[in-house]
Amino acid sequence: MRQAAAQQQHVDQRAGAVAVTVGLSGLHSVRPWEPELAPVFIDGISLIHLPESPSPWPAEAVARLERSDDLPELVWLKITGPLEVDAVASIVTVYQAQSDDAASALQ
Numbered sequence: 001m002r003q004a005a006a007q008q009q010h011v012d013q014r015a016g017a018v019a020v021t022v023g024l025s026g027l028h029s030v031r032p033w034e035p036e037l038a039p040v041f042i043d044g045i046s047l048i049h050l051p052e053s054p055s056p057w058p059a060e061a062v063a064r065l066e067r068s069d070d071l072p073e074l075v076w077l078k079i080t081g082p083l084e085v086d087a088v089a090s091i092v093t094v095y096q097a098q099s100d101d102a103a104s105a106l107q
Contacts, residue, residue, distance in 0.1 A: 019097040026090025028074065029065055043081040047092065050074040064088065 079085040
C-alpha cells in the first residue's frame with residue numbers, strides 16, 4: 001500500500017455540467033497511484049462513509065482496506081470513466097469552479 005498526504009484530481013465534466021476539483025487528504029490507499037493525473041471527464045462518482053470502529057463498514061468495503069482499531073473515520077471515493085480512481089482518505093473536499101458567466105459578472 002502506498003501512503004501519501006494528499007492528492008487532488010481536477011475533473012472536467014461533459015457539456016452542460018460544472019467543473020470540479022476533488023481534494024483528498026490523509027490518504028490510506030489510492031488505486032491506481034498516478035500523482036500527475038490529467039484532467040478527464042467522468043461517468044460516475046460515489047462516496048461511501050467508512051465509520052470508525054466498532055461501527056460496521058458496508059459489505060463491499062470490508063475487503064478494500066485492512067481495518068484496525070486505530071483507523072479514523074474514512075471516506076471511500078470511487079470515480080469511473082476513461083480513468084478509474086479508487087481512494088480511501090480521512091478528508092475529501094469538493095471545489096466547484098465558477099462558470100464563465102459567473103466569472104464575467106465579477107469583472
